[in-house]
Amino acid sequence: MKNEQQQLFALIEEKVHRLPYYVGQYVEYKEAGDRAKPNTLLSYLYDYERFFSFLTEEGYYQGELRDVPLTVLETLKREDIDKYLLFLKKYSNIKKRTSRNRMLSSLKSLFHYLSQIEEDDDGFPLLKRNIMAKIEIKGTKPSPxxxxxxxxxxxxxxxxxxxxxxxxxxxxxxxxxxxxxxxxxxxxxxxxxxxxxxxxxxxxxxxxxxxxxxxxxxxxxxxxxxxxxxxxxxxxxxxxxxxxxxxxxxxxxxxxxxxxxxxxxxxxxxxxxxxxxxxxxxxxxxxxxxxxxxxxxxxxxxxxxxxxxxxxxxxxxxxxxxxxxxxxxxxxxxxxxxxxxxxxxxxxxxxxxxxxxxxxxxxxxxxxxxxxxxx
Missing domain, CATH: 1.10.443.10 (Intergrase catalytic core)
Known part of the structure; x- marks a missing residue:
């Protein structure tokens, strides 16, 4: 059990180093308050790695994943999120809507943290504009x-x-x-x-x-x-x-x-x-x-x-x-x-x-x- 946990945390750390600093802050926030289990966090990090790869591959930012600035996130529009969903479906071969919805949900959690919880040195939100707040996740839960x-x-x-x-x-x-x-x-x-x-x-x-x-x-x-x-x-x-x-x-x-x-x-x-x-x-x-x-x-x-x-x-x-x-x-x-x-x-x-x-x-x-x- 200990070895399994150690491997899990090592994977989390590895993913965090490949992603922007503010994703690391989000992970620390979740870990510090026991707000998410390690397995959940690792799943989120795989989603974030896929999202930031989309941003660099589609030309929203020229550079490494870990260097994508917050300004890129602030300038995203609804059609960019639709384009990301199409990217997941066509090029990442994620056919199930439930899987894509889960990825949207993990993004909404990150964007919410950046725009509503974390602050800069002047007390202002790290993310000034949260496009994910406008994105609805449809059909996430079937009826009883x-x-x-x-x-x-x-x-x-x-x-x-x-x-x-x-x-x-x-x-x-x-x-x-x-x-x-x-x-x-x-x-x-x-x-x-x-x-x-x-x-x-x-x-x-x-x-x-x-x-x-x-x-x-x-x-x-x-x-x-x-x-x-x-x-x-x-x-x-x-x-x-x-x-x-x-x-x-x-x-x-x-x-x-x-x-x-x-x-x-x-x-x-x-x-x-x-x-x-x-x-x-x-x-x-x-x-x-x-x-x-x-x-x-x-x-x-x-x-x-x-x-x-x-x-x-x-x-x-x-x-x-x-x-x-x-x-x-x-x-x-x-x-x-x-x-x-x-x-x-x-x-x-x-x-x-x-x-x-x-x-x-x-x-x-x-x-x-x-x-x-x-x-």
């Missing part, structure tokens, strides 16, 4: 119904479906591998890592499916974050600074207990050496154990769901918890709090998934009623 439709077939919709999947991981995965047409070396490798990580993997899957945690929230947990009395974990939710108590299911509790019973011996580590709740097997020349990375956890989830026949992502498992929770409780505000949504409209999509599923079940029942009874 569209979001619900996008999730159909990509979530578990009942507690039984969730249990069937967890049973597969615990009892059926090994047999499926053995009976598969994979080559023997592949089978041996899959079964070897399964035997070593099964308790950990089940704990992660059960926790997400039993709480709705995001994947980065899950892998960021320390052992000390578990509140056994409340059957909950303390997590830093998106957009929050303080830790929030998030409750989890009894099934997740049982799997966490099973995993922690073997964690130290299996992974050859003590909690004092590595506080992370979920750890990886010893890797590298020094055989070091560290926090399980987000990518490794995502790949693990993809592996099990693929062999199960559903190919679901970590976020699909979070959506599955939300869908089932709504089906059983139908409490938008309770679910909103559990998931850490800032807007209740985001939570409404799960109600639409369930209601649509319910309508399909009723339609099926009606069709069956029209058929003659069978003996």
């Amino acid at each position: 119904q569209a979001q619900a439709d996008a999730l159909k077939g990509r979530v578990f919709t009942s507690r039984q479906e969730i249990q069937d999947f967890l049973d597969f991981v615990a009892l059926g995965y090994a047999k499926t591998i053995k009976d598969s047409h994979e080559r023997e070396p592949v089978k041996k490798r899959l079964l070897h890592y399964y035997s070593l990580n099964m308790e950990r993997d089940l704990a992660i899957l059960s926790l997400i499916l039993g709480s709705g945690l995001r994947i980065y929230e899950t892998v960021s947990l320390d052992v000390s974050d578990i509140d056994w009395k409340e059957r909950a974990v303390r997590v830093v939710r998106k957009g929050k600074e303080d830790k929030t108590l998030v409750h989890f299911s009894e099934s997740a509790l049982a799997q966490l207990e099973s995993y922690l019973a073997i964690r130290d011996d299996r992974y050859h580590i003590t909690r004092k050496q590595e506080p992370a709740l979920f750890v990886s097997l010893p890797t590298g020349p020094n055989k070091q154990v560290g926090r399980l990375t987000k990518r490794a956890a995502q790949e693990m989830i993809g592996k099990y769901t693929k062999w199960y026949g559903r190919s679901l992502s970590a976020h699909n498992l979070r959506h599955s918890f939300a869908t089932v929770h709504w089906a059983e409780n139908q409490d938008v505000f309770g679910l909103q709090s559990q998931l850490g949504h800032s807007n209740p409209q985001t939570t409404q999509r799960y109600a639409l998934i369930f209601n649509d599923t319910l309508r399909e079940m009723i339609d099926k029942m009606d069709k069956n009623d029209d058929e003659p009874p069978s003996d």
Whole structure:
């Protein structure tokens, strides 16, 4: 985890040195106030590098990216931003509108900082004219119904479906591998890592499916974050600074207990050496154990769901918890709090998934009623 963070900050520093000084000031502002996560900042910097490359390639400024003055930004017009969007679509091969909208959003954030927050030595805004304030981002968020439709077939919709999947991981995965047409070396490798990580993997899957945690929230947990009395974990939710108590299911509790019973011996580590709740097997020349990375956890989830026949992502498992929770409780505000949504409209999509599923079940029942009874 530390090496991953160090690489991330090194990339951020590398990008900052290639860009104008005021972009560096923006990054420092974001970092100082914990206003953006490192991954987000790096994504912004890739966007800024593309934007300033556009300015130099299209002749708005003759020189290096890092030397583009603020006056160039101040003289931009709406048609120049339209030209930039066309540049992204045609020459950068960024076809998705959502991707281009995200890039516009990162630019709006930079321009807002330069025109509304940062000041020069005389107390005036660094950027005197903000063209991005006039740019509207259209179609950035689909309706709750569209979001619900996008999730159909990509979530578990009942507690039984969730249990069937967890049973597969615990009892059926090994047999499926053995009976598969994979080559023997592949089978041996899959079964070897399964035997070593099964308790950990089940704990992660059960926790997400039993709480709705995001994947980065899950892998960021320390052992000390578990509140056994409340059957909950303390997590830093998106957009929050303080830790929030998030409750989890009894099934997740049982799997966490099973995993922690073997964690130290299996992974050859003590909690004092590595506080992370979920750890990886010893890797590298020094055989070091560290926090399980987000990518490794995502790949693990993809592996099990693929062999199960559903190919679901970590976020699909979070959506599955939300869908089932709504089906059983139908409490938008309770679910909103559990998931850490800032807007209740985001939570409404799960109600639409369930209601649509319910309508399909009723339609099926009606069709069956029209058929003659069978003996």
